Amino acid sequence: MKTDVVIIGGGPGGAAMAMFLLKEGIIPVIVEQEEFPRFHIGESMTGEAGALLRRLGMGDAMVQAEFPVKHGVRVFGTSSWFIPVARRDENWQIHPASTWQVRRSEFDTLMLDEAKKRGAKMVRGTAVKALRTEDGAVCGITIRPPDGEEENIEAKLVVDCSGMATFLANQKVTGPKYVGSYDKQIAFFAHIKGGIRDSDASGEMAKDNTLIFYLKKYHWAWFIPVDKEVVSVGLVVPTAEFVAHKQTPDEFFRAYMPTINPELARRVQNIEYVEKVHVIPNYSYQVRGFCGKGFICIGDAHRFIDPIFSFGISATLREAEFALPHVLSYLKGERQDEANPFDAYQRFIEKGTDNLEDMVDMFWEQPFAFGFFVHDRYRDQLTDAFAGRIYETEHQPSNAILTFRKLLKRERDYDHPDDYSIPIGSRYHPERAPLWEPDSPVGTTEDWLSAAASSREGIANAK
Amino acid sequence: MEIPQKLKDYINESRAPLPPVADPDEPLQIDSLGLIRLVAFMESDCGIRVEDEELVAEHFASLRSLGELIERKAQKAGTSS
Numbered sequence: 153m154k155t156d157v158v159i160i161g162g163g164p165g166g167a168a169m170a171m172f173l174l175k176e177g178i179i180p181v182i183v184e185q186e187e188f189p190r191f192h193i194g195e196s197m198t199g200e201a202g203a204l205l206r207r208l209g210m211g212d213a214m215v216q217a218e219f220p221v222k223h224g225v226r227v228f229g230t231s232s233w234f235i236p237v238a239r240r241d242e243n244w245q246i247h248p249a250s251t252w253q254v255r256r257s258e259f260d261t262l263m264l265d266e267a268k269k270r271g272a273k274m275v276r277g278t279a280v281k282a283l284r285t286e287d288g289a290v291c292g293i294t295i296r297p298p299d300g301e302e303e304n305i306e307a308k309l310v311v312d313c314s315g316m317a318t319f320l321a322n323q324k325v326t327g328p329k330y331v332g333s334y335d336k337q338i339a340f341f342a343h344i345k346g347g348i349r350d351s352d353a354s355g356e357m358a359k360d361n362t363l364i365f366y367l368k369k370y371h372w373a374w375f376i377p378v379d380k381e382v383v384s385v386g387l388v389v390p391t392a393e394f395v396a397h398k399q400t401p402d403e404f405f406r407a408y409m410p411t412i413n414p415e416l417a418r419r420v421q422n423i424e425y426v427e428k429v430h431v432i433p434n435y436s437y438q439v440r441g442f443c444g445k446g447f448i449c450i451g452d453a454h455r456f457i458d459p460i461f462s463f464g465i466s467a468t469l470r471e472a473e474f475a476l477p478h479v480l481s482y483l484k485g486e487r488q489d490e491a492n493p494f495d496a497y498q499r500f501i502e503k504g505t506d507n508l509e510d511m512v513d514m515f516w517e518q519p520f521a522f523g524f525f526v527h528d529r530y531r532d533q534l535t536d537a538f539a540g541r542i543y544e545t546e547h548q549p550s551n552a553i554l555t556f557r558k559l560l561k562r563e564r565d566y567d568h569p570d571d572y573s574i575p576i577g578s579r580y581h582p583e584r585a586p587l588w589e590p591d592s593p594v595g596t597t598e599d600w601l602s603a604a605a606s607s608r609e610g611i612a613n614a615k
Numbered sequence: 616m617e618i619p620q621k622l623k624d625y626i627n628e629s630r631a632p633l634p635p636v637a638d639p640d641e642p643l644q645i646d647s648l649g650l651i652r653l654v655a656f657m658e659s660d661c662g663i664r665v666e667d668e669e670l671v672a673e674h675f676a677s678l679r680s681l682g683e684l685i686e687r688k689a690q691k692a693g694t695s696s
Contacts, residue, residue: 231649529667
């Protein structure tokens with residue numbers, strides 16, 4: 153088979169990429185290995201992801217499907233705070249907005265069906281090999297369909313939307329894949345009925361908002377409605393914590409999850425599990441050099457930091473949209489002789505995602521300063537970042553992000569680009585924070601404050 | 616102690632229903648949201664702007680540590696206490 157563009161993966165990235173291409177008269181081939189609908193994690197979206205779906209003409213379908221509407225995120229630590237979903241208008245004025253929470257089996261099916269309806273060619277199969285020309289450019293893929301006979305799909309461009317499978321990285325077509333700084337975390341999740349939501353139609357107490365609960369550093373849970381009755385509940389902890397308990401994932405999730413926060417415990421007092429407990433360990437990674445002659449990677453296929461700010465679907469959809477003009481010029485014959493015809497796009501995405509990474513790292517490393525910036529000093533800038541506006545074209549890096557970098561004592565050098573050095577996001581970068589261990593002395597700002605005060609008391613009493 | 620009275624009053628209000636702070640070394644026992652409001656109050660009502668690098672929990676652990684922060688800042692600004 154020969155085609156202009158072959159897309160590996162029929163998830164939201166692949167379906168969105170196909171729909172963007174179809175708008176421009178390009179008919180892509182999507183290769184997907186699984187029968188849909190199928191379970192998948194990554195259920196909350198940012199405001200910008202919602203806006204993008206509306207741009208793709210999916211707004212009505214999303215409303216008709218009755219996906220839960222997210223007006224913001226409530227965060228529960230020792231106190232609680234709220235981050236609204238907000239959009240910017242043509243004059244860059246901020247307004248409240250909403251987006252969706254999605255059961256992925258439904259959402260991914262909706263997206264892929266729509267891509268097919270609009271003209272994408274679907275091939276059932278698993279990508280097994282990247283095809284290369286003599287000079288190393290990618291010129292297609294070999295796939296294995298369910299009935300066994302391998303076949304080649306030749307293409308001018310391969311778009312890797314294979315998600316956490318990171319197909320092209322595993323094929324060593326890209327640069328190195330580094331474990332990320334959150335790779336020693338483990339995520340457990342299930343679907344439940346009987347979870348107690350808030351009850352308003354909109355605003356801070358809207359019934360379908362995301363709720364995040366945290367106990368101490370790197371220990372947190374999510375509560376995300378996925379339909380009128382079912383809520384997705386997730387638990388993320390250091391792997392060392394899970395290992396110390398010596399329980400199965402199922403036992404650990406059921407026992408430990410409610411202990412994350414009394415607010416969460418209250419809401420899950422009488423629940424019924426309607427989906428088994430899934431586990432994803434070591435979910436954090438970054439692939440360098442993720443674009444080149446004949447290929448680009450979108451979304452999870454090249455990078456995943458951490459689920460805490462719900463950027464998974466968002467980053468994937470937006471990368472597909474940002475890639476479009478670069479893909480169109482490439483298919484017209486431009487830049488095809490360059491070592492990396494997509495290097496401007498690659499750098500743009502890397503910079504934007506680095507801004508997000510600085511935000512995630514700051515949240516864990518310096519929660520007090522982070523909280524102050526969100527509530528007070530850099531409120532609008534951080535509302536923008538939480539809404540998904542993390543890219544250079546959206547006033548980023550903002551002063552908030554630059555301040556995070558200063559406080560984290562990190563520099564990001566984009567003037568001497570290379571595709572091989574260990575990124576800051578890697579577990580092995582010399583400046584990474586040390587791993588959490590059981591009995592780590594300090595968990596939260598509040599813990600620190602009481603520990604510091606007691607030690608002073610101890611000294612004073614001893615005199 | 617370099618802490619303006621209205622700041623001490625604000626701290627005591629934030630701690631309610633706990634009694635007012637008696638000891639310069641006792642923990643202030645204000646939660647993180649309360650501390651955020653405290654820093655904002657310092658800027659808006661006391662003219663004390665806590666710089667980004669000064670936003671660390673140890674400066675707000677007790678009246679003594681807060682007083683030391685304010686004193687340091689006043690000296691840097693060239694005013695005598």
